[in-house]
Amino acid sequence: MDSSQPLRASLHSRRSGVTLTEVVVASTLLLISIIPLLKALTATHGMDRAIERKSWSLLLAQHELERIRARSIYHYDESFRASSQELQDGFLCTVTDDGHPTLRTVTVAVGFDRDGDASLAAQEIDVSLTTSLARRWPGPQ
DSSP states (O other): OOTTHHHHHHHHHHHTSOOHHHHHHHHHHHHHHHHHHHHHHHHHHHHHHHHHHHHHHHHHHHHHHHHHHHHHHHOTTSOOOEEEEEEETTEEEEEEEOOOSSEEEEEEEEEEOSSOSSSOOGGGEEEEEEEEEEOSSOOOO
8 A cells, every 4th residue: 555645635635625715716706797787787677667657658648638639529618738637656747738719739748756746847757749639510609
């Protein structure tokens, strides 16, 4: 039996482990590669929320315009103006109406009330739709 064999076995077992320096270097490289990925995921999540908010705003604005169009058939002479009217789950709507006797221009602006003051500010507007409404038939004479 060779007397150097126990010495080789003990040297081999010491070399098979991972040093603290290797662990620190590997962890640092992992962190350096994960941070940009986390930043990209955070930005993507923010954009996703903004797109969802704009989509809901568009849907609610279209719904409000359809409601105004239907109302204008029999109630054309009434004003359609509204200021910061609550639609659904924090979404607000402002309606402007020029009040023309035969061809009205109506604008519906919808957005999410981000600051929670129950008022739709200009920077909170996500969607603005404009349409013209004509008198369907002569009203009361």
